[in-house]
Amino acid sequence: MSLTRRSLFIALFIALLAIVGQWSPADIQSLWRYPAALLLFGLLLEGLRTRSNPLPVRRTLDEQLALGEPQPLHIEIHNPSTRPIAIRTQARYPDTLHGNESPEQWTIPAGELSTRTTMVTPLNLGSTGAGDLYTRVLGHLRLAWWSRKVTSSTLSRVVPRTLSRSEHAAGLLLSGERYTPSRFSSGDNLLALRDYRAGDPIKSIDWKATAKRGQPTVRVYAREQSLDVLLVIDAGRSSRLQAGRLTRLNHYINIAARLAQLACAHGDQIGLLGFSGQRLERAPLGHGARALQHVRNGLGQLQSRPDDFNPIAAALEVQKLLRQRSLVVFLCEMEQREAAEQLAKACTLLAPKHLAIVASLVDTDIKNLQQRECTDWLDPYRRFAAHEFTRSQQSTALHLHRLGTEVVLGTEDELDQRVIRRYQHLRSRQRV
Structure with missing residues (x-):
């Protein structure tokens, strides 16, 4: 729990009232006790209400993470109450994850769900959790910030990186020009047909395809x-x-x-x-x-x-x-x-x-x-x-x-x- 400025001002007022009461008549000396009791009662009421109705906080991380590759970590906070809620959060990641751990300020309207995404980078292979999320919720009387620790129970598996689709396709891209046949069909695989070019060997001409197309066509082979x-x-x-x-x-x-x-x-x-x-x-x-x-x-x-x-x-x-x-x-x-x-x-x-x-x-x-x-x-x-x-x-x-x-x-x-x-x-x- 951390007191807000409102509580500190009230406490300062109570202290000044108590000091003044020391040089005042007897009927005023104990006057400071009433605002003090109200402050304590308000803090007790705030604490009970906050503890009995914790905000639903959900953190989701993919089941499988790529080593060294930034991954999205989604944070969802739902406000089921009928009033807007101010909340501060700060993440603490395990040694297996690297991410931004600076504090964040949230203001969630009544009855709405707020979502944010932050990027984390897995640093080691194996299993890892999302770490802890420390939250501070402002009470409904705005007297104090109430702390809570949210621990992620789900584990993700960190595996070595893989090729992206574009890299995989580029790696397998076969070009007919790259495989211009200096060898013929002795054990090679037919890759494609293309128009005849000056300098192509006569043996590479596909006469059947040439007759069908009406123009010289050669076979292009990819050696296995x-x-x-x-x-x-x-x-x-x-x-x-x-x-x-x-x-x-x-x-x-x-x-x-x-x-x-x-x-x-x-x-x-x-x-x-x-x-x-x-x-x-x-x-x-x-x-x-x-x-x-x-x-x-x-x-x-x-x-x-x-x-x-x-x-x-x-x-x-x-x-x-x-x-x-x-x-x-x-x-x-x-x-x-x-x-x-x-x-x-x-x-x-x-x-x-x-x-x-x-x-x-x-x-x-x-x-x-x-x-x-x-x-x-x-x-x-x-x-x-x-x-x-x-x-x-x-x-x-x-x-x-x-x-x-x-x-x-x-x-x-x-x-x-x-x-x-x-x-x-x-x-x-x-x-x-």
Whole structure:
């Protein structure tokens, strides 16, 4: 309970009346007790009425939330009384959610339902609630604000992100020009028919379609190509570092989940290997929705471990799992010198048979530090340290590229799309 200005003014009046009564005749000395009793009675009446008729407050969150993606949280407050009600609310979210926790002021007309929507961002996989909502309702006599805590009993499940419909469609978009046939119908799938163009091979002409249409028509084939894609996730202690609102591991999980969905839609085999100093999670290579679900389940079980990621041990494990040439995607750190050397050796082990992609996050804070204006005598040293850190990462990337490894670097907002584009590029060029 918090007193309003009206109650404070009444209390001040009672205090002044009591002070005046000390120097007044005896019949006036106890006069202050009557307004004091009225104030206490009014507060008691307000409290009983507010407690006996709590406002219906409902908070709804989707049953399934995407990790790191803002989600709507709906707050509904119904006023069943015959008078307008003033209410203040403040949310307190659990550690698994990030959202605006500033106080809000509501004025709800009599007999109406008021709804507001705020955005919250899931920070960890697993189950999460909507947290607590602290409310303060102004009493009908406007003497006090009455506090109440509203706890959400429903739980939502946080899962890795998925491709949007537009991204999924764009990833599967096949263009006849892109697949202009240098090969003919030896095992390829017929994609479409189009008009003859200068330079098209005579063998690609569909004479039956040409006769029906009355103009030269050629066949366009899409070569059936199935890849084996293995995702190797760094779950060592460096994966606990924050990169924006999420940890590195959670960013890697989102990237792996979306890449696996795209590869599955292309008909590729997908698998998962979670690694720190030893193997943590494993999903064997497979096709279709079942394999995708196994990968997503494995990603949901991944947690950062206190030991360092061992790329060499991971590469040896990869060699045991893969029997034919495959695409191996490492999602790991490459800033530390020792880790970079091990990563280079791991890529060397895989290079004769497999094609590796190494994807790593670029720290946004360090990137911004290089461009920040110096205002303190220590700022030049901080900028120099940031430049050295970035130079070390770029040097490692160049070394891996010389070994034949595809390297993808990007901030937490860029890396996801860059990895997907690199996969699509390699697939379209049939590099694997």
